[in-house]
Amino acid sequence: MxxxxxxxxxxxxxxxxxxxxxxxxxxxxxxxxxxxxxxxxxxxxxxxxxxxxxxxxxxxxxxxxxxxxxxxxxxxxIDSQIPNKVVDEALRNQKIKGLEEYTNILREKTFGKSRFDFKISTEEGKEYFLEVKGVTLEEEGYARFPDAPTERGARHLLELVEAKKQGYGAGAMFLIQLEDVNKFSPNDIRDKEFGEALRFAKENGVDIFAYNCIVTEDGIEINQPVEIIL
Structure with a gap:
């Protein structure tokens, strides 16, 4: 975009x-x-x-x-409003592996006590909640999230687990807002609880995505998935 x-x-x-x-x-x-x-x-x-x-x-x-x-x-x-726009564009262009079949895209939809960034669905009516987190913390090609404690972030992950239990699809997208990155992990040093929640979500069927981006002076777009190490 x-x-x-x-x-x-x-x-x-x-x-x-x-x-x-x-x-x-x-x-x-x-x-x-x-x-x-x-x-x-x-x-x-x-x-x-x-x-x-x-x-x-x-x-x-x-x-x-x-x-x-x-x-x-x-x-x-570093614009925290950008990731949702980039992911919206990527969903519409079917650039996220595993989510290509979800062609109906709604923003900011509530489930339980959380408001997720996306509720997407297929033509057949299969529904999926997707939460997006922008990532800016990087060192030597290794990206981590968060850069500061986030109780809200951990709560979103637990709500995604609940959505999965109720029959919805559920996923967390970590959009790394730079290109030169090849690995992603939760930042346990800064927020141990978030890392535990992310691993718990993965163990309970929540999809975890991590993509880097091509960033230029006048735009940004999703690039490719990077290795996730939990």
């Missing part, structure tokens, strides 16, 4: 809080919005190159979103 908005290159200076960052654009320091409440400490380091997406909305407090960052030679998308 293409962003279809003006993209500008800037230099990252600091992140005073989880919602905003200070960057240097055309020699001027300005405040921009960070559309990702995760820590991102490993990638948002002073002096790194970032890309801003212009958001010309007069009601906004900041004119740009910080949507991608270079970690050495790797371009990483």
């Amino acid at each position: 293409k962003y279809n908005k003006k993209i500008l290159k800037a230099e990252f200076i600091s992140r005073p809080n989880r919602f905003n960052a200070i960057v240097k654009l055309n020699g001027e320091e300005i405040k921009v919005h960070v559309p990702n409440t995760g820590r991102c400490r490993e990638i948002l380091v002073p002096g790194c190159t970032v890309f801003l997406r212009e958001e010309p909305n007069p009601t906004r407090k900041t004119p740009y979103d910080l949507m991608a960052v270079y970690k050495e030679e790797k371009l990483i998308s």
Whole structure:
């Protein structure tokens, strides 16, 4: 998918809080919005190159979103709103192995106490809940999730198990928002409970997907599955 908005290159200076960052654009320091409440400490380091997406909305407090960052030679998308859009496009283009038969796609559907990102179904009426998690934490080609504890994430996995028990299809998609990755695991050091929940979900029939992405300055698209090590 293409962003279809003006993209500008800037230099990252600091992140005073989880919602905003200070960057240097055309020699001027300005405040921009960070559309990702995760820590991102490993990638948002002073002096790194970032890309801003212009958001010309007069009601906004900041004119740009910080949507991608270079970690050495790797371009990483950090916009937490992007993964669902990328997966939606991939589902419609039948690019996710094992889900090609699900041609009816609905967003943000509730099951139990959770709202899942997708409820998809086949022409014959077979239904499937899919939860999407964006992944930005990477080291030497190894991606992990989460980068900070997430009780909500573990709860989603347990709700997927319940959906599976009730006869629905169920899966968790980890969309790795960069290309140069070949392995994925839960980040047990940061959130042991999430890792336990992910393994429990797998043992109980929930599908686990992990795909990397092709990320460019003006767009992002799903690429290929990577090895999952639980």
